[in-house]
Amino acid sequence: MMTSRMVLGASFIALAAAFVPAAAKVTASSEPATAYTPSVEHGAYMVKTKGCHDCHTPWVMGPKGPAPDMTRALTGHPADLKMPAPPELPPGPWVWVAAGTNTAFAGPWGVSFTANLTPDKETGLGDWTEEMFIKTMRTGLHQGKGRPVLPPMPWSVYGQLTDNDLKDLFAYLQSLEPVHNRVPAPIDPSEARQ
Amino acid sequence: MGNRRHFAVIVLVAALAVAGTTWRRAVAATPGAPPPVAPDSLMDTGLYEPGRPGVVDPRNRPFSPQYPLWTDGAAKARWIYLPPGTTIDTTDVHEWDLPVGTKLWKEFGFGGRRVETRFIWRATRGQWVFATYVWNAEGSAAVKAPDDGLPGAAEIAPGKFHNIPSVDQCRACHVSDRTQVLGFNALQLSTDRDPNAIHGEPLQPGMTTLKTLNEDGLLQPARPELVVNPPRIAARSAEERAVLGYLAGNCGACHNRKSELAPLGLFWKHGEVAAAGAETVRSMLGHGTKWQVPGVPEGESVLVDPANPQDSALLRRMKSRFPSSQMPPLGTVVRDQEALDSVARWIASQRDTSR
Numbered sequence: 001m002m003t004s005r006m007v008l009g010a011s012f013i014a015l016a017a018a019f020v021p022a023a024a025k026v027t028a029s030s031e032p033a034t035a036y037t038p039s040v041e042h043g044a045y046m047v048k049t050k051g052c053h054d055c056h057t058p059w060v061m062g063p064k065g066p067a068p069d070m071t072r073a074l075t076g077h078p079a080d081l082k083m084p085a086p087p088e089l090p091p092g093p094w095v096w097v098a099a100g101t102n103t104a105f106a107g108p109w110g111v112s113f114t115a116n117l118t119p120d121k122e123t124g125l126g127d128w129t130e131e132m133f134i135k136t137m138r139t140g141l142h143q144g145k146g147r148p149v150l151p152p153m154p155w156s157v158y159g160q161l162t163d164n165d166l167k168d169l170f171a172y173l174q175s176l177e178p179v180h181n182r183v184p185a186p187i188d189p190s191e192a193r194q
Numbered sequence: 195m196g197n198r199r200h201f202a203v204i205v206l207v208a209a210l211a212v213a214g215t216t217w218r219r220a221v222a223a224t225p226g227a228p229p230p231v232a233p234d235s236l237m238d239t240g241l242y243e244p245g246r247p248g249v250v251d252p253r254n255r256p257f258s259p260q261y262p263l264w265t266d267g268a269a270k271a272r273w274i275y276l277p278p279g280t281t282i283d284t285t286d287v288h289e290w291d292l293p294v295g296t297k298l299w300k301e302f303g304f305g306g307r308r309v310e311t312r313f314i315w316r317a318t319r320g321q322w323v324f325a326t327y328v329w330n331a332e333g334s335a336a337v338k339a340p341d342d343g344l345p346g347a348a349e350i351a352p353g354k355f356h357n358i359p360s361v362d363q364c365r366a367c368h369v370s371d372r373t374q375v376l377g378f379n380a381l382q383l384s385t386d387r388d389p390n391a392i393h394g395e396p397l398q399p400g401m402t403t404l405k406t407l408n409e410d411g412l413l414q415p416a417r418p419e420l421v422v423n424p425p426r427i428a429a430r431s432a433e434e435r436a437v438l439g440y441l442a443g444n445c446g447a448c449h450n451r452k453s454e455l456a457p458l459g460l461f462w463k464h465g466e467v468a469a470a471g472a473e474t475v476r477s478m479l480g481h482g483t484k485w486q487v488p489g490v491p492e493g494e495s496v497l498v499d500p501a502n503p504q505d506s507a508l509l510r511r512m513k514s515r516f517p518s519s520q521m522p523p524l525g526t527v528v529r530d531q532e533a534l535d536s537v538a539r540w541i542a543s544q545r546d547t548s549r
Contacts, residue, residue, distance in 0.1 A: 110518050127457070131454075132454050139366045146455065147518060185486055186519075188514065189516060
């Protein structure tokens with residue numbers, strides 16, 4: 001048998017619950033939070049099939065032509081490969097050039113070098129967060145806030161992937177063995193030929 | 195009798211609970227509900243009076259931050275709408291929590307022509323909607339730009355074009371734990387307006403300030419102390435005050451303690467600069483940067499070098515409009531010469547203090 005106090009108490013608890021803002025269930029971002037456990041396996045598949053090795057793994061010329069050097073997989077432009085000033089191209093349809101490693105590129109934007117994607121704290125993605133990685137792909141800005149990600153990185157293509165795909169990709173990259181390889185900073189066009 | 199009373203209490207509570215649930219739905223996203231979307235036309239956002247495009251609804255309050263963001267010399271106008279009966283939570287003096295239903299508009303014009311109007315709407319407690327509306331050449335209508343942005347929206351200098359950013363790019367700067375609005379805060383609305391603010395805009399009659407917000411009872415808790423002692427950047431000179439204000443207005447959205455960029459050690463958010471201007475300056479002098487200043491030996495680049503102002507990373511990056519080095523990285527394709535001159539003078543003036 002419920003007493004008046006019990007009825008009142010239960011009623012006011014129900015009332016208070018009704019008025020508690022549901023904000024706690026909603027993240028500060030524009031999308032509701034979803035629990036997701038990234039799949040390293042699917043991330044590995046994504047890396048293999050989305051062309052990450054094309055530029056982030058240095059290529060070498062072998063007997064069958066150029067091929068990625070998988071001993072340096074995803075380590076970006078080799079720090080020990082000092083690039084000379086890029087050739088000056090005559091006016092015409094040749095607008096940009098690439099190193100044989102496919103890790104350094106020169107064009108109207110200056111000179112860009114592909115990043116070390118291994119989780120090395122100092123030279124790779126070791127101090128990146130999943131959020132930073134996703135924002136980078138969505139915005140085209142380094143760490144989602146910094147300088148623009150430079151050509152030829154097709155960030156806007158990867159920016160079309162779902163959050164979960166990008167989380168898988170990041171999880172796989174973070175599962176790699178960290179490799180210390182300090183990729184040079186990009187060079188402005190005004191400095192590139194000095 | 196007792197049962198009747200119980201029944202009445204239960205009915206009353208049930209009715210209130212229904213009201214509460216409705217209120218909750220209004221302030222928070224309902225799981226599974228489609229996300230709120232900005233209208234396709236600017237005319238439907240509430241900026242203008244119904245049926246009178248171009249005539250701003252008087253419920254939308256014009257305002258002007260004292261340290262405006264540089265957008266290649268764009269003429270700007272801004273308005274905020276606060277739903278009736280709501281207040282701004284100013285528990286944190288510098289990080290205001292705007293009520294659900296708040297809307298803001300910012301109009302950009304070049305060469306005397308309106309080019310775009312940006313729109314931010316706090317649709318629910320956790321959902322901020324961002325959109326940009328592009329004006330037609332006649333200035334008679336503005337439609338929503340693609341979420342991916344719109345490059346080349348207007349030529350603003352020979353061969354230089356104003357680009358409308360993508361929604362994700364907007365969110366790169368417009369994000370924090372309490373509000374996603376950048377130019378509407380205590381320092382920016384202070385009545386102790388900096389007369390030397392770089393590109394400072396004159397305060398027009400009727401514009402919203404800290405004083406008017408207090409008078410209108412829109413701050414909760416009320417902040418009369420901000421009217422008596424308006425926020426002001428503590429600086430050793432007028433130029434330093436203006437420079438720090440410029441950094442707060444142009445850089446502080448990303449360079450602050452709560453940002454992913456915090457490890458860089460640059461803390462220029464409005465509240466921090468206002469409260470600790472001298473500390474901000476000290477932290478900049480000789481601050482090493484990962485970004486290499488061209489011509490400076492590797493590992494010796496610093497943010498502010500009073501001995502060689504032109505070798506300061508701050509100045510070099512402000513000056514650059516190359517993608518690999520320009521700062522801010524978004525929203526500008528033309529360097530801000532007035533700011534560069536001012537910052538260069540200020541850096542040179544640090545020679546004595548840094549010895």
